[in-house]
Amino acid sequence: MESTGASPEDQTEVIASFLSDTDAKVFVAGHRGLVGSAIHRKLVALGFTKLLLRTHAELDLTRQADVEAFFAAERPRYVIVAAAKVGGIHANSTYPADFIAVNLQIQTNIIDASLRCTGGAVSKLFFLGSSCIYPKHAPQPIPESALLSGPLEPTNEWYAVAKIAGIKMCQAYRIQHGLDAISAMPTNLYGPQDNFHPENSHVLPALIRRFHNAKISGANEVVVWGTGSPLREFLHVDDLADAVVFLMDRYSGLEHVNVGSGKEVTIKELAELVKEVVGFQGDLVWDKTKPDGTPRKLMDSSMLAGMGWEAKIPLREGLADTYKWYVDNVVDN
Amino acid sequence: MTFPYPQVSPFVKFRTAARFFPPLPTPPDFRDFLLFTPPCLAVMGAESADAAEVIPSFLSDTAAKVFVAGQRGLVGSAIHRKLVALGFTNLLLCTHTDLDLTRQADVEAFFAAERPRYVIVAAAKVGGIHANSSYPADFIAVNLQIQTNIIDAALRCAGGAVRKLLFLGSSCIYPKHAPQPIPESALLSGPLEPTNEWYAIAKIAGIKMCQAYRIQHGLDAISSMPTNLYGPQDNFHPENSHVLPALIRRFHNAKVAGDKEVVVWGTGSPLREFLHVDDLADAVVFLMDRYSGLEHVNVGSGKEVTIKELAELVKEVVGFKGELVWDKTKPDGTPRKLMDSSKLAAMGWEAKIPLRQGLADTYNWYVENVVEH
Numbered sequence: 159m160e161s162t163g164a165s166p167e168d169q170t171e172v173i174a175s176f177l178s179d180t181d182a183k184v185f186v187a188g189h190r191g192l193v194g195s196a197i198h199r200k201l202v203a204l205g206f207t208k209l210l211l212r213t214h215a216e217l218d219l220t221r222q223a224d225v226e227a228f229f230a231a232e233r234p235r236y237v238i239v240a241a242a243k244v245g246g247i248h249a250n251s252t253y254p255a256d257f258i259a260v261n262l263q264i265q266t267n268i269i270d271a272s273l274r275c276t277g278g279a280v281s282k283l284f285f286l287g288s289s290c291i292y293p294k295h296a297p298q299p300i301p302e303s304a305l306l307s308g309p310l311e312p313t314n315e316w317y318a319v320a321k322i323a324g325i326k327m328c329q330a331y332r333i334q335h336g337l338d339a340i341s342a343m344p345t346n347l348y349g350p351q352d353n354f355h356p357e358n359s360h361v362l363p364a365l366i367r368r369f370h371n372a373k374i375s376g377a378n379e380v381v382v383w384g385t386g387s388p389l390r391e392f393l394h395v396d397d398l399a400d401a402v403v404f405l406m407d408r409y410s411g412l413e414h415v416n417v418g419s420g421k422e423v424t425i426k427e428l429a430e431l432v433k434e435v436v437g438f439q440g441d442l443v444w445d446k447t448k449p450d451g452t453p454r455k456l457m458d459s460s461m462l463a464g465m466g467w468e469a470k471i472p473l474r475e476g477l478a479d480t481y482k483w484y485v486d487n488v489v490d491n
Numbered sequence: 492m493t494f495p496y497p498q499v500s501p502f503v504k505f506r507t508a509a510r511f512f513p514p515l516p517t518p519p520d521f522r523d524f525l526l527f528t529p530p531c532l533a534v535m536g537a538e539s540a541d542a543a544e545v546i547p548s549f550l551s552d553t554a555a556k557v558f559v560a561g562q563r564g565l566v567g568s569a570i571h572r573k574l575v576a577l578g579f580t581n582l583l584l585c586t587h588t589d590l591d592l593t594r595q596a597d598v599e600a601f602f603a604a605e606r607p608r609y610v611i612v613a614a615a616k617v618g619g620i621h622a623n624s625s626y627p628a629d630f631i632a633v634n635l636q637i638q639t640n641i642i643d644a645a646l647r648c649a650g651g652a653v654r655k656l657l658f659l660g661s662s663c664i665y666p667k668h669a670p671q672p673i674p675e676s677a678l679l680s681g682p683l684e685p686t687n688e689w690y691a692i693a694k695i696a697g698i699k700m701c702q703a704y705r706i707q708h709g710l711d712a713i714s715s716m717p718t719n720l721y722g723p724q725d726n727f728h729p730e731n732s733h734v735l736p737a738l739i740r741r742f743h744n745a746k747v748a749g750d751k752e753v754v755v756w757g758t759g760s761p762l763r764e765f766l767h768v769d770d771l772a773d774a775v776v777f778l779m780d781r782y783s784g785l786e787h788v789n790v791g792s793g794k795e796v797t798i799k800e801l802a803e804l805v806k807e808v809v810g811f812k813g814e815l816v817w818d819k820t821k822p823d824g825t826p827r828k829l830m831d832s833s834k835l836a837a838m839g840w841e842a843k844i845p846l847r848q849g850l851a852d853t854y855n856w857y858v859e860n861v862v863e864h
Contacts, residue, residue, distance in 0.1 A: 221595065221596075222594065222595040222596065222636075223594075223595065223596050252707070253707055254702070254703035254706050254707050255646075255700070255703040255704045255706070255707035255708055256707070257703070258696070258699055258700050258703045259639060259642075259643055259700060259703070259704075262635060262639050262696060262700070263595075263639060263643075266632060266635050266636060266639070269632075270632055270636075273628075306679070306681075306682055306683060307681060307682055308679075308680060308681060309679055309680055310679060315699065316699060316703050319695065319696050319699045320696065322692065323631070323635060323692050323693065323696045326631055326688065326689060326692045327628070327631050327632060327635070329627070330627035330628040330630070330631045330632070330689050331628045331632075333627050333628070334625070334626055334627050334628035334629070335628055
């Protein structure tokens with residue numbers, strides 16, 4: 159925005175767009191997780207010089223007074239909420255209290271402290287969730303409007319209820335207080351810093367680990383559950399980080415925004431791609447007696463596409479990049 | 492002698508540690524699966540000489556500390572009245588100025604100092620359609636903070652001091668197009684009513700938090716969802732009040748002013764359910780005494796009236812002699828709203844205050860406490 163007015167005294171301030179505001183303080187909550195670390199990488203690459211990063215030990219986001227003191231001392235201009243308690247089906251069903259309460263506390267503390275930071279220091283806030291906020295039987299592809307239209311998937315309802323409350327809190331703070339708070343819901347993510355744990359990891363990192371172990375041990379085959387026919391969507395976490403900065407720069411609306419690649423693969427295609435990228439020479443065998451899971455899960459990202467954003471990292475390239483990170487950082491050599 | 496503690500994680504004292512050291516898997520406590528916990532059940536491991544303490548039922552535990560959060564509101568004040576009438580002698584009373592429930596550290600300090608045995612969460616930010624749409628941030632955030640702080644502090648109160656917690660919501664947690672009568676299973680089955688979605692989301696999160704704390708930590712947390720309430724201490728504000736207190740105020744003002752008529756919007760045909768707040772308080776102590784389940788419990792009278800029947804009853808109770816006129820050009824609102832309270836009925840509870848009597852009692856309170864003389 160150009161300054162207006164005839165005299166220097168009544169010049170209006172230029173409000174910098176996010177991407178040009180590289181000197182501003184940006185608080186990335188959860189900067190060590192899969193999503194937060196990718197956003198951190200992106201901001202560094204874009205030339206941001208004042209990134210506020212705090213580990214759990216340095217700042218417990220579940221403590222209201224600590225979060226308020228942090229905001230009062232640091233006064234960040236931008237806040238990205240990538241901190242959360244996350245996990246798969248087993249974790250959610252074993253620790254439901256942690257999944258609902260810790261996430262409610264983290265997001266309520268950050269959003270409220272952002273509002274109350276004196277002098278309107280916080281100019282914009284970005285809240286992240288995931289595709290599991292949507293009803294179990296949402297239409298496919300899943301549009302933003304599917305939110306709260308039906309029962310949740312019971313295995314992650316604790317996390318989902320917390321995240322839905324976070325979306326609603328951002329909306330409410332925008333309506334009542336004019337806080338520029340936006341929300342984005344990414345599809346299934348993968349990439350560096352993912353969780354490759356033998357019992358807790360999601361399907362993509364699990365396949366990488368299993369094919370790698372089979373290659374190293376010289377196994378004849380890898381057995382995968384199901385028929386391989388279910389369709390899934392994946393997004394490399396660096397693409398998500400790109401979408402986050404895009405939305406920080408361009409979007410100030412009430413509704414949350416789906417962030418997906420828009421590209422589906424069957425589990426069969428995924429497994430074959432992982433096998434190829436890892437370089438496993440044995441057989442890929444399907445145990446058709448085991449369940450397949452949901453037939454299809456695809457986000458409708460047309461709202462974001464309408465703004466002009468699209469994912470850039472093809473699956474093969476993203477898998478290669480992820481496998482390389484896995485070998486360099488996770489595998490005991 | 493020590494009380495056998497309820498099922499609380501052994502790591503509950505260490506706030507940080509609880510996150511990193513998950514509780515050992517424990518077998519389910521059969522008490523969790525009972526709707527009715529008779530006092531005799533409480534004797535555990537009684538075969539040894541140093542027999543375990545009897546866990547008193549709530550209703551017999553009248554010397555125990557009870558914290559009724561929100562005891563000055565419509566619901567909290569009725570619960571307080573009930574507990575006093577039942578002989579409870581150790582009621583913790585705090586106003587908002589004494590204890591700001593939205594402050595996590597203050598709530599924790601309160602629990603550490605007071606160590607209540609029973610907690611009833613009747614504190615909330617409530618209001619009608621206009622208030623919800625003007626202050627959505629307050630309606631979602633204040634309620635999330637109050638309930639998260641209390642439930643979490645109740646768990647972490649050292650030594651498992653808090654034996655039982657009851658969380659209150661309202662019928663507006665249910666989807667806009669829920670089946671009528673509305674069963675507990677309707678929760679999250681469809682879109683919410685937009686005009687109160689902020690409050691509803693917060694209350695739904697509260698129900699889920701109670702469930703999650705029961706599952707993971709064994710905290711005996713229950714939730715109950717009352718239908719439309721009325722009674723003493725209600726809000727009779729000209730702009731903010733609900734239909735029943737609004738009718739009382741309007742008929743009273745018309746009587747005092749000598750008006751010829753009172754005009755009410757709509758056809759009078761929509762069906763509504765009302766419950767006197769003293770009946771709710773009775774249900775609350777009943778559930779505290781008897782229910783330890785995962786699912787929330789609807790609390791309704793099960794009796795519907797049309798708005799027309801309601802208006803005519805209010806007119807009669809207030810003693811307005813003029814005309815009751817229906818402005819049929821104005822909207823009616825939802826055709827029917829009735830909670831399915833069969834789950835509570837099966838436990839053996841029913842409402843006792845008929846609408847006419849409840850209205851008379853409420854009008855009497857209104858004249859003595861609200862009307863300027």
